[in-house]
Amino acid sequence: MKKIIVVMSAIILLLGLVAGCGAENESGGASENNTTTGSESGSEGTTSDSESQKPEEVTIRAAVFPGDEETFKIAYEDFKKQYPHINVEIDSFPIDKYYEKLRLELGGGSGYDVFAGQIDSMVDSDMLLPLDDLINENNTDVSGYGTLYDSMRVNGDVVGLPYRKSNWMMFYNKDLFDAKGVDYPSDDMTWDDFRELAKQMTSGEGVDKIYGAYFPHWAQAWYLPAVQTGATIIDKDLTPFKDALQYRMDLESDGSIMSWTESKSTKTSGGSYFQKGTLAMNIYGDWLVASLRKAEEEGKLSFDWDVAPIPHPEDVAKNTSLALPVTLMINKETEQQQAAFEFVQFMTGEQGAEHFASSGILTGYMSDKVKEAYIGDGSQKPENIQYFLETKEYSEYPMLPGVRNVIIKTIFVPEGELALIGQQTIDETIEIITERVQDEWADEFEGLYKLGN
Known part of the structure; x- marks a missing residue:
């Protein structure tokens, strides 16, 4: 009997030990087959490599032009897949208050990490981060920017990357040309050819008038022919600008374009005016493509249209145009330089450019993929x-x-207006502009930048 009791006690003890081991395994304790480590196991193991290498989640703020906001947000969805740890709050302001609001935000200390705009409009704010080191460290491909890349430099530093370039083109109403039996504009018209064609396409009076052409009331519109020759508004000899201003006024005298006074006072936009169907040819920027496509989708456009290169001076090659690159810049005060650069690099590079090109925007970065996206499948105009x-x-x-804020805004615009409303002659206007550029801009910047001859 004693032997039986001893054997039974041993069996009970053995079963207890086995049960204890099983309970320990179920509770997450260490065992021979248990591979759980770290805090989940309750042991002294360490976190996995994938967890330790996971980037810290960050949030940055970006301000963009209102017309581009929707495309930025669509492209951001793809950006987020590649950079899930970077959250980007994308905001915008009305375009006529954009730079004013942006400067207030930046000056207030709670500004944006990334912002869109023309470099010249922000370079005097002393808020731009030089990007050369980040470009080199991230092996950023800049080949797709072409000649625009060098125009991103200020005092030798690259301070922005272009996500679009606003080229000028001529939009024309095919229905109006068909109605008159006139051939569509060619791809190789001189300005003299254009003037004659604008006269031919002008008809009617008052509210029924159809203008042969349209020029915006911006200063860049009247001096466009001068820049096509390679001249710039900081040249010491502004003779080409005299000829360009005279041409603008000749078109008004012909009655084939809306007068500067009427265009300015009525705040007539070349985009909305062209959509009315009473304008034959419209000298305007590439951004009009997206607007016209949208109008067609919404059933607000009732005529056929296409594009042709803007006219050119006699000795200038055809399809020579103006471009105004729009860039993404980084606030030098940002605490998230790398995250901000990842966003800029994505949006201005091939991946972001494909999104913008698909929506009809001419991008700063070009590649075969981007060109295919821009041209599309041929089902959309133009x-x-x-x-x-x-x-x-x-x-x-x-x-x-200072070029935009001093030369254009305070010199070319007001002096050009005085000529366009007849308060001073063209000769007087160009003479005054030349003197003011030298006195009000060159005195400060002549030592930094070589002026034209």
Whole structure:
């Protein structure tokens, strides 16, 4: 009996030990087959490599032009797949208050990490982060920017990357040409040819008037022919600008374009005016493509249209146009330089460019994929969209400090207006502009930048 009791006790003890081991395994304790480590196991193991290498989640703020906001947000969905740890809050302001609001935000200390705009409009704010080191460290492909890349430099530093370039093109109403039995504009018209064609396409009076052409009331519109020759608004000899201003006024005298006074006072937009169907030819920027496509989708456009290169001076090659690169810049005060650069690099590079090109925006970065996205499958207008990809470009004006805010805004615009409303002659206007550029801009910047001859 004693032997039986001893054996039974041993069996009970053995079963207890086995049960204890099983309970330990179920509770997450260590065992021979248990591979759980770290905090989940309750042991002294360490976190996995994938967890330790996971980037810290960050949030940055970006301000963009209102017309581009929707495309930025669509492209951001793809960006987020590649950079799930980077959250980007994308905002915008009305375009007429954009730079004013942006400067207030930046000056207030709670500004944006990334912002869109023309470099010359922000370079004097002393808020731009030089990007050269980040470009080198991230092996950023800049080949797709072409000649625009060098125009991103200020005092030798690259301070932005272009996500679009706003080339000028001529949009025309095919229905109006068909109604008159006139051939569509060719791809090789001189300005003299254009003037005659604009006269031919002008008809009617008052509210029924059809203008042969339209020029925006911006200063860049009247001096466009001068820049096509390679001249710039900081040249010491502004003779080409005298000829360009005279041409603008000749078109008004012909009655084939809306007068500067009427265009300015009524705030007439070339985009909305062209959509009415009472304008034969419209000298305007590439951004009009997206607007016209949208109007067609919404059933607000009732005529056929296409594009052709803008006219050119006699000794200038055809399809020579103006471009105004729009860039993404980084606030030098940002605490998230790398995250901000990842966003800029994506949006201005091939991946972001495909999104913008698909929506009809001419991108700063070009590659075969981007060109395919821009041209599309041929189902959307314009039929001759390839002209945008074949353009020889001159910048509307140099991307230098003070050029936009001093030379254009306070010199070319008001002095040009005085000539356009008849308060001073063209000779007087160009003479005054030349003197003011030298006195009000060159005195400060002549030591930094070589002026034209």
